[in-house]
Each structure stands twice: as C-alpha cells, then as structure tokens.
Amino acid sequence: MRRLPPRTPPRASCSPLGSSPAARAGCALIGLAVGVLVLSIISASPAAAAEPTTNALDGIVRLYQQNAQKWETTLATYAQTLFWLLAAIEMSYAAIRLAFRGADVSEWMAELVNQILFIGFFLALLVNSSAWAAAIVNSFRTAANEAVQASGGTSLIAPSDIFAIGLSMANKVLDQSSIWSPGASVGLLIFALVLLICFALIAAFLVLALVESYVVISAGILFMGFGGSRWTKDYALKMIIYALSVGAKLFVLQLLIGLGQQIFNALIQNFEANTSDLLVSVGSAIVMLALTKIIPDMIQGLINGTQISGGGALAGVAAGAAGVGWGAFKGGIGAAMVAARSSALASEQMQDARMSGSFGPGRVVRMAGNTAMAAGDTLGMRLSGRIHYGTWAGQMAEALKERTVDRQAARTASEPSQPQGSVTGAGQPAQPSQAAQQSQAAPPSQGNPPKKP
Numbered sequence: 214m215r216r217l218p219p220r221t222p223p224r225a226s227c228s229p230l231g232s233s234p235a236a237r238a239g240c241a242l243i244g245l246a247v248g249v250l251v252l253s254i255i256s257a258s259p260a261a262a263a264e265p266t267t268n269a270l271d272g273i274v275r276l277y278q279q280n281a282q283k284w285e286t287t288l289a290t291y292a293q294t295l296f297w298l299l300a301a302i303e304m305s306y307a308a309i310r311l312a313f314r315g316a317d318v319s320e321w322m323a324e325l326v327n328q329i330l331f332i333g334f335f336l337a338l339l340v341n342s343s344a345w346a347a348a349i350v351n352s353f354r355t356a357a358n359e360a361v362q363a364s365g366g367t368s369l370i371a372p373s374d375i376f377a378i379g380l381s382m383a384n385k386v387l388d389q390s391s392i393w394s395p396g397a398s399v400g401l402l403i404f405a406l407v408l409l410i411c412f413a414l415i416a417a418f419l420v421l422a423l424v425e426s427y428v429v430i431s432a433g434i435l436f437m438g439f440g441g442s443r444w445t446k447d448y449a450l451k452m453i454i455y456a457l458s459v460g461a462k463l464f465v466l467q468l469l470i471g472l473g474q475q476i477f478n479a480l481i482q483n484f485e486a487n488t489s490d491l492l493v494s495v496g497s498a499i500v501m502l503a504l505t506k507i508i509p510d511m512i513q514g515l516i517n518g519t520q521i522s523g524g525g526a527l528a529g530v531a532a533g534a535a536g537v538g539w540g541a542f543k544g545g546i547g548a549a550m551v552a553a554r555s556s557a558l559a560s561e562q563m564q565d566a567r568m569s570g571s572f573g574p575g576r577v578v579r580m581a582g583n584t585a586m587a588a589g590d591t592l593g594m595r596l597s598g599r600i601h602y603g604t605w606a607g608q609m610a611e612a613l614k615e616r617t618v619d620r621q622a623a624r625t626a627s628e629p630s631q632p633q634g635s636v637t638g639a640g641q642p643a644q645p646s647q648a649a650q651q652s653q654a655a656p657p658s659q660g661n662p663p664k665k666p
Contacts, residue, residue, distance in 0.1 A: 270372035270416055277424045281431035285343055288431070292438035296339055299441030300332050335440030335449060342437045346430045346456040353460035354467065361471030370470050372416040372423075378477050379412025382494060385484045395552045404491050411498035415470065415505050422466055422509070426459045458516035466509040473501045551606050554613035555583040561620045568624075587612045 307324050316324075338345070358368040367374070383405035390398035433452040440449035476497065484490055559579035574582075587609040594608070 270376060270420060274372065274420055274423050278427050281427040284431045285434060288435045289339075292339055292435050295435075295438030296336065296441040299439065299445060303332075303442045304328055331443070332441065335437070335446060338440055338449060338453070339434070339437040342434045342452070343430055346433060346453070349456050350426045350430065350460040350463065353464040357464045357467035357471070360468060364471065364475070366471040366475050370419075370467055370474065372419045374474070375412055375416040375419065375470060378474060378481075379409050379416075379498075381481050382412070382477065382484075382498070383409045385481060386491065386494075396549060399548050399552075401491075404495055407495050408498050411495075411502045414502055415473075418505050418509075419466060419470065422459070422463050426456075426463060429456050429459050454517060458513040461516055462509040462513040465512050466505060469501075469505050469508065473505075476501075548606060550610040551584060551587065551613065552580070554610045554617065555580040555587070558583045558613050558617045558620070561617055561624075565620065565624060583613060583616075584609070586616075 307328060311321060311324060314320075358370075361370070362368045386401050386405040386408065390401040392398065429452065433456065436452045437449045439445040439447075480490075480494055480497065484494070556576070559576050562579055562583075563576065590612045591608045
C-alpha cells in the first residue's frame with residue numbers, strides 16, 4: 214500500500230495580522246506601493262525630476278532674510294540704550310581722571326573733543342550698521358557675479374540652481390537603469406544617490422553662507438552698542454570684521470560654484486552610459502564638495518584671524534563622502550540580497566506550479582509579491598518587538614530564505630518513496646541483484662574447514 218506523505222504544519226506568518234484575507238490584502242497593497250516606487254525612481258523623466266526644484270531652497274533663504282529684517286528695530290533700541298550707558302561711564306571716568314590730575318582748560322577741551330570724535334564714530338556705526346554691513350556683503354556678491362559672467366557662467370547663482378544640476382546628473386544616470394537588470398540598476402542608483410547628496414551639500418553650504426550674512430547684517434546691530442566705551446569697543450569692531458569675512462566667504466564660494474556649474478553642464482551635455490563617465494561624474498562631485506567646503510572657510514578664517522587647517526576639513530569631507538558611499542553600498546548589497554532571495558523563492562513557486570499543472574504569474578510579478586510579503590513580515594516582527602538587530606534589507610532577505618527552505622522541504626516530503634519489494638513500472642516485482650543472489654546461495658562460514666586424516 215502506498216504511504217501518504219506526512220503533512221507539514223503551515224508556517225506561521227510573521228505579519229501581525231496573521232494569514233487572514235486582510236493580511237494578504239495588506240501585503241498586496243505594500244507590494245503595489247513598492248512596485249510603484251521602484252518604477253517611479255527608475256523611469257523618472259527629466260521634466261519630472263526638475264519639478265522639486267521649484268525654488269524650495271530659495272524660499273528658505275528668503276524666509277530667513279525677511280524675518281531677520283524684523284529684528285533690527287527691536288535690537289536697535291537695546292543697542293542704543295547700551296551705547297549711551299557705556300558712553301556715560303566713559304565720559305565720567307575721563308572727567309574724574311582729569312579732576313584728580315588737576316588738568317587745565319586746554320586738557321579738558323582736548324579730552325572733550327576726543328570723546329566727541331570717539332562717540333560720534335561709533336554712534337555712526339550703530340545707526341548705519343545694518344546698511345553698511347549689507348553694502349559690504351552685497352559688494353562682494355556683485356563682484357563674484359560679474360566675474361562668473363565674464364567667464365561664461367550665469368549670474369546670481371541660487372541654491373536651487375545647484376540642486377537642479379545634481380538632479381539632472383542623477384536623472385542622467387537613472388535613465389540608463391532598467392527593471393529587467395536589477396543588479397546594474399542598483400549600482401546606478403548608488404551612483405545617482407552619491408551625486409545627489411554631494412550637490413545637496415554644496416547647496417547647503419551656500420544656504421549657510423547666505424543665512425550667515427543675514428544674521429550678521431540684522432543681529433550684529435546689538436553688538437554695536439558696545440562701541441560706547443574704549444574698554445568694549447573691540448566687540449563692535451569685530452562685528453565689522455565678521456561682516457567683511459562673511460562677504461569674502463560668499464565671494465569665493467560663488468566663484469567656485471560658478472566654475473563648477475560650467476563643468477557639470479558640460480558633463481551633462483556629453484554624458485554617456487559607460488563606467489568612465491560615471492566615475493568621472495562622481496569624482497568631480499566629491500572634489501567640488503571638498504573645494505566649496507575648505508577654501509571659503511580658510512578665507513573667512515584668514516580675515517577673522519583664526520587659522521583653519523585644510524587637512525582637517527578635507528579629512529572631514531572625505532569621511533563624510535566615505536560614510537555616504539558606505540551607506541549607499543550597504544543599501545545596494547541589501548537590495549541585491551533581497552532581489553536574489555526573492556528570485557529564488559519565485560523559482561520554487563514556479564516549479565510547484567508546473568508540478569501541479571497550473572501556470573501563475575511570471576517571475577517579475579512573483580518577485581514583487583515576495584518582496585512585499587517579506588516587507589510585511591519584517592514590519593510585523595519589528596512592531597511586535599520580535600527582532601531587535603540587523604538591517605531592514607537583511608531581515609527581509611532572511612524571511613525570504615526561510616520561505617524558500619520551507620517550500621523546498623514541503624515539496625521533498627510530498628514526493629512518494631519506493632519501499633523494498635514494491636511493484637515496478639512493468640508490473641513485475643523487483644528482482645534482487647546478482648550480488649544479493651550469490652550471497653544468499655553461499656552457506657554461512659563455520660570457521661576453518663576440518664583437516665583430512
């Protein structure tokens with residue numbers, strides 16, 4: 214009699230909803246969302262990629278500029294109060310010093326003129342500090358814009374212009390990817406992310422410099438109140454020096470960005486889908502990031518009187534770029550693991566379908582469904598607190614591997630085994646082998662045979 218295969222208990226679902234129809238519907242929705250996200254990333258057009266750059270970064274800069282201008286009236290009141298208080302202390306000290314010294318009228322008149330000139334100069338700085346600081350910064354920016362225009366670049370470079378270049382470069386790279394080549398697409402996605410992050414950081418450096426200029430223009434008026442006394446006048450002078458350093462920083466930064474804009478526009482126009490162009494683009498973006506970080510800070514430190522080491526800044530940029538690259542590499546490895554495990558599970562599912570005589574969806578659809586199912590299982594285990602280690606992609610790959618092993622074990626257990634003495638395909642009982650017949654015909658040995666007399 215043919216033995217029935219042992220029934221394997223169903224594998225418990227890792228999803229918090231169990232194996233109910235609602236859970237399957239949730240996994241299907243997750244799979245649909247993942248598929249739409251992948252397709253939207255891979256098949257994004259240049260026009261769609263340029264839509265996020267609707268001057269969002271420029272809006273942030275304008276927001277700081279408009280709100281910083283509202284500080285001036287309030288801060289000017291506090292600065293004037295501080296200034297006249299320190300000026301009264303300065304004049305009182307000068308009068309007491311002359312009285313104890315027994316100075317004559319000429320000394321009193323000389324000290325009075327000296328105090329009037331001193332207080333008048335710093336009072337002029339206090340009243341016009343915002344306008345003069347803005348003139349210093351804007352003059353540096355105007356000089357940089359005219360220099361960039363003379364070299365063939367565009368004037369008034371904004372942070373959104375820089376980010377738009379990064380989006381164009383990333384879109385050029387993603388245009389070469391395909392859903393039918395998941396391995397190459399993952400590599401291209403890593404290159405695109407590195408390019409986008411580099412240009413986002415360059416745009417952030419320009420935003421930081423612009424916001425710094427607005428702060429020194431509007432908030433620096435409070436420090437001008439320290440100009441009322443000879444003992445505290447250095448704080449007021451340092452704000453003027455700081456405004457000069459911020460203008461010089463913007464000057465150098467805009468020159469570097471204008472040059473980089475021309476370089477990357479040429480790369481975009483002559484870009485080809487080969488390894489050389491990809492490496493040149495990523496390397497140029499990292500070099501541009503290092504230049505825009507190190508050189509403007511060095512110029513600003515030179516004017517402020519502080520020494521900034523380029524080696525430490527370069528090491529910081531290199532460490533940041535390495536961290537970005539390593540994170541992207543780990544993400545790519547995790548995605549590749551999930552794709553490989555999902556493909557293996559899809560192969561097992563297709564083999565089971567062929568054995569049962571049915572034909573289901575293709576490999577790509579099965580892989581998308583398996584990925585969605587693994588994402589749902591991983592989400593359920595994370596929410597329930599059953600896993601506390603590992604990356605998301607690694608846990609998804611492990612869940613897919615367990616499902617593949619379970620399916621292989623279930624198929625192996627369902628194959629009938631052929632017991633000894635069973636009926637062969639010709640309807641005759643299985644015959645023992647020749648070696649078995651000889652072993653049955655030979656009598657058992659009884660030790661050494663007896664000697665003849």
